[in-house]
Amino acid sequence: MRGSVFKRCQCRTPDGKRVKSCRKPHGSWSFVVDAGIDPKTGKRKQPTRGGFKTKTEAEEALTAELAKLNAGTWTDDRRMTLGKWLDQWIEALIAAKKSPNTIKNYRGHIRDAWRPQLGHKLLRDLRRSHIEDVLADLALPIEGERPAGNVGRRIEQRTPATIDGYRRTIRAALSAAQRAGLISLNPAVGRMDSIPVADAIDEDDEPEVWQPEETARFLEYVFDDRLSALYELAAYAGLRRAELCGLRWSDLDADGAGLRVRQTIVSVTRTQVTPEQAKCPVCGEVHVGRLFKAPKSRKGRRWVPLAKPAQDALARHREAQQEEREFYGIDYRDHGLVFCRPDGIPLRPDRVTVEFEQHVAACGLPPCPLHDTRHGACSLMLAGGVPIEIVQMILGHSTPEVTRRVYAHLMRSETAAQIEQAAKLLTHHRPARKAAVSNP
Incomplete structure (x- = not known):
């Protein structure tokens, strides 16, 4: 050498x-x-x-x-700049058929932060301090004029979780560069001091979760809707929107006691997918705004038990769908889906959300996103004494710690009740005493 x-x-x-x-x-x-x-x-x-x-x-x-x-730590970056590498990385993700929504988030982070601030730097010259500086800039209040048009929510300042999302994007890109032998160390790995520490959750900031009587009121209101079984599964089983839209009759157990999550349908735009990805795996046509795909992770491929009300709702739904099938005859476009349009075409996930919100407003309940019905399902399971490890598997979280972190606010009342039951093991051995009376 x-x-x-x-x-x-x-x-x-x-x-x-x-x-x-x-x-x-x-x-x-x-x-x-x-x-x-x-x-x-x-x-x-x-x-x-x-x-x-x-x-x-x-x-x-x-x-x-x-x-x-x-x-043995020398690498040849071939004079590759970060901007050029990010382009190659995104193209590789598209070729590997990664989730379109994941790629969309990566593109947004690259466009807003990494390309304009560090895109000109050679990979070999990239240091941890450069990453820290960009993240520190993202933590500042957002100033200046807001762009016109539909560009998402207007916010005054990014949250620590949002900023960490930017870090995860550059970490993933540089990990790929490290595997390709372009860099020896990834400067974006580990905790970044420039990311603010999240404040303790204020009670006023906690998500509003429907109480059981409110969920029951909603389910009764939509009982005669053709998608009432979809709402029943969301309330009792905690399935995600994409999982509900992609559910097939073949995914249900023969006895109807449970189902397996093996397919999802996600909402996409034309620019997010390749022509090959856009083709329906069943009929070969392109269903605009819909993409068939497998669950994102191994934990997402799971078995979910079904409560009796959910089973009954599915039985009613199967009969109604059979009537629709007979009505359309040869024009019925069978995709094997549990929930679909009357002619068999897959549902658009974004339209499912719109219809759900319309029902919520019509029955006078507090606003609740469709995804948050998972919170209610989790609360029911915890109240029923289902162990947190089982709840984690049913909801499709990677670990029980994720379930504890996401639903910590729901677990308070259940934990308090359990503590009270445990305390009775001791207090019932103690004599009853009159309450102390304070002097006026």
Whole structure:
């Protein structure tokens, strides 16, 4: 492993050759490293770096590179900038058919922060301090004029969770660069001091969850709706919207006691998916705004038990769907779905949300997002004494810790009741005493 330094200038000898040892105070110094044979091409790898003002600076930089070679931590980034790598990374994710919504979030983070602030930097020059500076900037209040049009919610300041999402994006991109041998260490790994610590949750900020009597009131209101069984499954089983839309009759147990989550239908736009991804796996056509896909994680592929009311609702729904099938005859577009349009075409998940919100407003209940019906299902399970580990598996969380963190506010009343029951084991052995009367 060898290297050398040399000077770059425009000086030439009388016969037109470059001067190797120019002593004039101009030009810059560079170094070249002999990094061995490239196993892919069979050619010698001789990366060069320049721009050093003095020979001493170039020699010190060469020494540092040789030290990396000797330690086995040297990498050749091929003069790849972060911006160019992020483009390649996104294209690789699309080719690997990653979740369109995940790619959409990555694109947004890259567009808003990583490309404008660090896109010009070479991967080898990227340091942890650069990542910290960008995250610190994201934590500042958002100032300036807001763009016109439909650009999402207007916020005054990003939350710590949102900022950490930006960090997870750059961490994932640089982890891929590390696996590709472009960098030796990922500077975005680990806790970043520039991300603010989330404040303790204020009681006023906790999500509003329907009480059992409110959920029952809603289910009774939509009892005659053609999608009433969908709302029953959301309330009793805690299924996500995509899981409800993608549920097939073949996913249900023969005895109807449970179901397996093996397919989802997510809401997408035309620009989020490739033409190949947009094709329906059943009929081969393109259903605008809908994408069939498997659950995002292994934990998402799970078995979910069904309560008796949910089973009864599905039985009624099957009969109604059979009548629709007979009505449409040869025009029925069977996709094997439990919940679909009257002609068999898959539902648009965003339309399911709209109809749910219309029902909520019509029956006079407090606003509650469709996704938050999972909170109510979790509360019912906890109140029924279902262990947190089982609740975690039913809801499809990665670990019980995720369930505890997400639903900590729901567990308070159940925990208080359990503590009271435990206390009775001791207090029933103690004599009853009259309450102390305070002097006026």
